[in-house]
Amino acid sequence: MAVEAQSRSSRVFDRSVFALAIVLTAVSAASAFGRSEPAVDDLRLILLLTIPVIVIVSRYPVLLHRSRGVIEIGFDSCVLAFLGTLVPAYDGALVWALGAVLAQTLIRRRLVAKLFNVGVMTTSGVAALWVIDWLGPEGGPVQVGQFVAVLVGCSVYFVLDFVISEVSVALESATPHSDERRSDVLLSMVSIVAVDSLGYLAALVLLAVNAWATLLLAVPVATLLVASLSTARDREGSRRMRVLFDVSRSVQRQTAADGVLDALDSGGRALVRAQPCGIRDHPAQAGEVGARITDGSREWWLVTPVGQRNPAAVRADREHLDQLALAGSEALSRLKLTREMTFLARHDILTALSNRGVFLDRVEDALAGTRRDGSTVAVLFCDLDGFKQVNDRFGQSAGDALLVRTATRIGACVRRGDIVARLGGDEFAVLLEDVQDVGVVEQITASLLEAVAAKTDVNGHPMSVSTSIGVAGSDGSVSAEILLRNADFAMYEAKAIGKNCVVHYRPEYGTARVRKLEMADALATAVQLDQLEVVYQPVYSVRTGAVTALEALARWHHDGREIAPTSFISLAEETGLVVPLGERVLDRVADDAVRIRRLGLPPIQIAVNISAQQLIAPGFVDRVRDTIGALGEQQLVLEVTERDVVREDSLSHEVMARLVADGVQFAVDDFGVGFSSVGYLQSLPVHVLKTDRTFVTGIERDPRAANLLRAMLLMGRALGLRVVVEGVERQAQLDHLRTIRNEVFAQGYHLAPPMPVAEVLDLLRASRQLRAPVTAG
Numbered sequence: 001m002a003v004e005a006q007s008r009s010s011r012v013f014d015r016s017v018f019a020l021a022i023v024l025t026a027v028s029a030a031s032a033f034g035r036s037e038p039a040v041d042d043l044r045l046i047l048l049l050t051i052p053v054i055v056i057v058s059r060y061p062v063l064l065h066r067s068r069g070v071i072e073i074g075f076d077s078c079v080l081a082f083l084g085t086l087v088p089a090y091d092g093a094l095v096w097a098l099g100a101v102l103a104q105t106l107i108r109r110r111l112v113a114k115l116f117n118v119g120v121m122t123t124s125g126v127a128a129l130w131v132i133d134w135l136g137p138e139g140g141p142v143q144v145g146q147f148v149a150v151l152v153g154c155s156v157y158f159v160l161d162f163v164i165s166e167v168s169v170a171l172e173s174a175t176p177h178s179d180e181r182r183s184d185v186l187l188s189m190v191s192i193v194a195v196d197s198l199g200y201l202a203a204l205v206l207l208a209v210n211a212w213a214t215l216l217l218a219v220p221v222a223t224l225l226v227a228s229l230s231t232a233r234d235r236e237g238s239r240r241m242r243v244l245f246d247v248s249r250s251v252q253r254q255t256a257a258d259g260v261l262d263a264l265d266s267g268g269r270a271l272v273r274a275q276p277c278g279i280r281d282h283p284a285q286a287g288e289v290g291a292r293i294t295d296g297s298r299e300w301w302l303v304t305p306v307g308q309r310n311p312a313a314v315r316a317d318r319e320h321l322d323q324l325a326l327a328g329s330e331a332l333s334r335l336k337l338t339r340e341m342t343f344l345a346r347h348d349i350l351t352a353l354s355n356r357g358v359f360l361d362r363v364e365d366a367l368a369g370t371r372r373d374g375s376t377v378a379v380l381f382c383d384l385d386g387f388k389q390v391n392d393r394f395g396q397s398a399g400d401a402l403l404v405r406t407a408t409r410i411g412a413c414v415r416r417g418d419i420v421a422r423l424g425g426d427e428f429a430v431l432l433e434d435v436q437d438v439g440v441v442e443q444i445t446a447s448l449l450e451a452v453a454a455k456t457d458v459n460g461h462p463m464s465v466s467t468s469i470g471v472a473g474s475d476g477s478v479s480a481e482i483l484l485r486n487a488d489f490a491m492y493e494a495k496a497i498g499k500n501c502v503v504h505y506r507p508e509y510g511t512a513r514v515r516k517l518e519m520a521d522a523l524a525t526a527v528q529l530d531q532l533e534v535v536y537q538p539v540y541s542v543r544t545g546a547v548t549a550l551e552a553l554a555r556w557h558h559d560g561r562e563i564a565p566t567s568f569i570s571l572a573e574e575t576g577l578v579v580p581l582g583e584r585v586l587d588r589v590a591d592d593a594v595r596i597r598r599l600g601l602p603p604i605q606i607a608v609n610i611s612a613q614q615l616i617a618p619g620f621v622d623r624v625r626d627t628i629g630a631l632g633e634q635q636l637v638l639e640v641t642e643r644d645v646v647r648e649d650s651l652s653h654e655v656m657a658r659l660v661a662d663g664v665q666f667a668v669d670d671f672g673v674g675f676s677s678v679g680y681l682q683s684l685p686v687h688v689l690k691t692d693r694t695f696v697t698g699i700e701r702d703p704r705a706a707n708l709l710r711a712m713l714l715m716g717r718a719l720g721l722r723v724v725v726e727g728v729e730r731q732a733q734l735d736h737l738r739t740i741r742n743e744v745f746a747q748g749y750h751l752a753p754p755m756p757v758a759e760v761l762d763l764l765r766a767s768r769q770l771r772a773p774v775t776a777g
Contacts, residue, residue, distance in 0.1 A: 008728070009171050009685045010168065012111065013171050013428060014115070014116040014119070014168055014633075016285070017123060017168070018118065018166055020121035021097070021119040021120075021123045023121060024093065024122065025042075025094070025122060028089070028093030028097070028126060029090075029093075041485060049210050050082065051081065051095060051098055051099040053076075053099075054079050054096070054100065054102075054103055054233070055081055055099060055102050055103040056078050057076040058100075058103035058104075058121075059077045075100075077125075077128070077155075077158065077196050077199075078195055078198050078199035078202075079096070079099070080096065080125055080128050080157055080199065081090075081132075081153070081154055081198075081200045082197045082202050083095060083129060083199075083202070084128070084132030084133065084136070084149070084150055084153055085097060085132075085199070085200050085203035088133055089129040089130045089133035089134075092129045093125070093129050095128065096121075096122065096125040097583075100118050100121040100122050100125065101122075103121075103480070104121070107311070110287065110306065120161055120168075121161070121235045123160065124160035125157060126541040128153040128156045128157035128160070131149070131459065132149045132152070132153035135148070135152055135153070136149040137149075146200075147200055149172055149533065151196070151197070151201070154196035154507060162289040170280075179695065183524060185687040193302075193520070203575075223454065229381075237772050240320055241269045243267060243320075244271070244320060244323055244327075246267070247264065247270075247271075247327065248324075248327040250332040251327055251328055254331060255335070256333070257295070257332055257335055257336075260328055260335065261279050261293075261300065261333055262326045264275075264279060264302055265278045265279045266303075268304060268321060271321070272317050272320075272321070276304060277302070278303070278304075279301070280300070280301055280303055281300060283300060283430070284301060284303045287305055288304065288306060289314060289317050289318045290302060290303035290304070290321065291325035292325060293325045293328045293329050293331075293332065295329065295332035295336045296327050296717045297336070298308075302321050302328075302586075317716065330565070345526065346506030348421075350400055350403060350421040350547055351404055351407035351422050351426060352407075353420055353421050353422045354419060354420070355421060355422065355423075356423045356429075357425070357431055358421065359484075360420035360480045360481065361480075362431055362482060363377070363431055364479070364480040364481035366433045367476045367478075367479070367483070369434075369476075370434070370476035371475075371476035373530025375434045375435070375436070375475075376431075376473055376475050377431065377432060377433050377434070377474060377476075377483075378432040378441050378471060378472070379431055379471070379472050379474075379483050379486075380441075380444070380467050380469055380489065381427070381429055381471075381488050382410065382428040382429065382430070382489035382491070383427050384406065384426035384452070384465045384466070384467050385466040385467060385497065385499040386424075387402070388426075390402055390465060392651075394458070394461050394463070397460060398463070402458055402465065403426065406465070407428065409451040409452060410430065413444055413451050414432070414444060415432070417433065418431060418432050420431060429484065432444065433680070442648055444471050445498050446502075447503075448469060449466070449502065450468060451466065453467070454465040454501065455511055466499060466500035466504075467500065468491050468495045468500065468501065469491060469494060469500060469502045469503070470486075470488060470489065470491030470492070470494055470496035470505060471490055471503070471504045471505065471607075472484075472487035472489075472505040473504075474491060485510070486505040486509075486510065487505060488513075489505060489512075490505040490506075490509055490518075491503070492513055493512075503701045516571070519558075519571060520575050520577070521692060523575075523577055524556075524577055526556060526558070527577055527580050527581050528580075530584055531556075532551050532554050532555070532556050532721065533555040533556070533557070533697075534551050534554060534555070534585055534592070535555055535753060535754035535755055536551065536552055536553070536606075536754060536755060536756075536757060536760045537747060537753065538551075538743065538747070538751065539724055539746070540742075540746055540747070540751045540752075541743070542744040542745065542746050543743060543744070547604070547763065547767050548605065549607060549637070549745075550604065550605070550607065551608075552585060552606060552608045553565065553609070554569070554584075554585050554769065556568050568604025573613065576614050579614055579617045579620075582608075582614045583609055583623055585609075586623055586626075586627045587627075589606060589608055589630075589631075590631070591629045591630070592757045592760075593627075593630050593634050594630060595757060596634065596757075597631075597634065599723070601764055604635070604764075605634070605635040605637050606631065606636060606637065607639050608627075608636070608637070608638055609639045609640065610638050610640055611640075612640070615651075615652040615655050615656070616652055616655065621659065623659055624636070624638070624659055625662060628663060634673060634765075635663075635665060636663070636664050637664070637666070638664055638665070638666055639668075639690065640666065641668075644670075653684065656685050657685060660685040665688060666684075666685055666686050667686070667687065667688035667689070667690055667724075668681075668686055668688070668690065670692045670693060670726075671689045671690055671712075672691055672695060672712065681721070687721060688723075688725070688754040689712070689721050689722070690724045690747075691726060692726065693726050693748075695708060695709050695712065695725075695727075696709065696726070696727045696733055696748075697723050698731060699736050700732040700736045706736065710740065717742055723744070724745045724747055725744060725745070725746045725747070727747075727748050728747065728748030728749050728751055729748050729750050733748075734746065734751070746750065
């Protein structure tokens with residue numbers, strides 16, 4: 001709402017009233033000073049003393065609150081009755097005009113309002129004095145006719161004052177004249193005219209007794225004034241409280257911000273009874289009062305012009321507008337909080353996409369539609385490939401930024417009306433409605449693969465991930481949960497066959513996935529209850545035949561059968577169980593090392609396989625240190641695969657360096673199959689190379705294989721590393737290794753299978769005479 005400046009017609013009318021007052025005063029002055037018979041001196045002094053009375057009484061007017069503004073009617077008209085009874089109209093007009101000017105000068109108000117009030121007061125007062133003088137009978141004031149003339153004159157004063165003010169307010173607010181609340185106006189007129197009779201009584205007392213006796217009338221006048229003001233204030237206060245209560249109750253019932261603002265807008269007008277009052281988006285300016293409304297992020301202002309209201313009314317307006325604004329701000333903040341909570345309940349905070357619950361609701365609605373019209377819907381389940389490595393390498397903030405960009409890219413690949421949701425972590429889902437052609441699905445999934453895999457720059461780091469997509473379609477014969485689950489099964493199949501591809505759901509995928517989930521639950525239980533077994537496979541010196549090391553291996557029996565290590569270890573890494581599983585293995589090795597130490601044999605190396613997840617897990621270093629303490633003189637070796645040891649992960653490398661400082665050695669398992677570059681052997685704290693079993697497969701009959709293995713042994717020796725040949729399964733392989741001049745260490749089922757610790761103890765006792773101390777390098 002923009003509060004407009006005073007209209008031209010309003011300005012002309014107000015200035016005309018002031019000009020008329022000047023003319024009437026000038027005429028009265030000319031007539032007064034031209035009189036041949038001057039007034040009595042002491043009476044003139046008394047008349048001059050009435051000016052302070054005018055000033056005092058004018059400061060406490062009766063306020064008539066109208067829908068368009070406030071009209072002030074003063075008790076000062078009783079002074080008119082006093083003047084009209086004692087002196088001719090022209091003399092009284094001069095006194096009255098002086099009193100009006102002085103009264104408005106001492107009141108804090110805009111100059112325009114002061115001039116208008118002087119004009120109204122002077123014009124109405126002079127007219128009233130002329131009426132009293134014209135109707136007053138000859139023969140003195142103590143007559144019924146004189147009293148009637150006074151009452152008529154005071155009534156003229158009230159009517160002129162009210163009408164002129166009403167017209168001014170109507171012009172200023174640009175609204176037509178209204179006849180509302182006539183009873184209030186009539187009651188105010190009767191009350192004020194009745195009080196004016198005290199002015200007539202004061203004149204009679206002055207003439208009949210003396211000037212001092214008139215002071216006794218100050219008591220009833222003051223009493224009536226206070227009572228009238230108190231009553232007016234109470235009525236206005238009650239009215240405003242009702243407005244505040246009604247508006248406060250109204251805004252609390254609103255369910256939208258527009259409803260709150262509309263209620264405040266109408267409530268502001270009802271409160272101050274000024275039509276221009278309303279809502280706008282900038283603060284109050286000069287000649288206005290306003291209150292700030294906010295929902296915490298946006299601001300509005302409830303503003304009304306000061307107009308011709310007195311300072312007390314303006315202060316009340318400001319206070320009550322503040323209370324309205326406070327109620328509105330609370331309601332707006334509540335609605336905003338409700339909207340935010342509703343949004344958070346239905347959307348993902350990071351990407352602003354729909355969440356799982358909303359997505360399933362939309363899928364259910366789409367399925368209901370397919371049952372009606374025979375169409376088809378499809379759900380795409382997208383899981384990012386390699387996202388965990390981004391988090392581990394660059395931190396969670398970089399991962400979050402990548403998720404936001406991925407969400408944007410997915411949204412750009414789908415059709416208008418399709419729904420994209422983030423299910424959690426790095427999982428996204430897409431609902432394709434009304435699929436008429438399978439080619440649409442193929443086109444969208446191809447676009448998704450390309451868009452997600454595109455490189456992006458996050459915090460100065462170039463990075464990219466791919467996505468595995470599972471697709472499941474339905475004609476409405478399944479529920480939303482089942483459809484999403486089928487797409488999930490297909491996505492895991494896409495992961496299993498190589499990632500960064502699309503797989504459409506087939507029933508057998510669900511069966512395999514359910515079995516895998518059941519296996520994961522069983523593995524979690526086995527780890528928690530410490531039901532896994534640790535066996536040891538010896539490492540031999542080819543030259544002496546002595547056991548030089550033991551490799552600890554986890555074994556798991558489930559439902560009466562042994563689960564292949566490659567199966568449950570990969571499952572443990574996929575589900576995050578590899579960390580607690582590794583802790584169980586370290587604890588078991590620590591316990592078994594105590595029994596090995598009791599044999600009194602020279603120190604032996606004990607190797608334990610670990611994963612990259614363990615290296616960066618909290619508490620891993622402390623767990624390894626506890627194991628070192630339990631091993632005593634035995635040497636702890638931690639085996640990591642080649643793909644893990646060359647990760648560009650500063651945290652993993654830092655952990656390795658700390659453990660080496662504590663006396664731990666690191667071995668690279670399956671060396672030679674993961675990476676073509678061996679430059680990392682110069683910088684990483686590696687002590688042992690364990691060649692992959694593929695390198696020993698044909699050494700006894702293939703010269704090239706034999707030469708490759710010899711080269712690897714020579715490289716290890718040159719780098720000061722001990723090389724262990726894994727996978728020795730035949731005597732011919734062992735015989736060939738014995739032909740190599742340098743020290744060679746071997747491990748395989750032909751030499752010894754993995755065995756429980758009790759059998760290991762027997763083996764170590766039997767090989768007591770053969771074993772010689774061996775150190776790395």
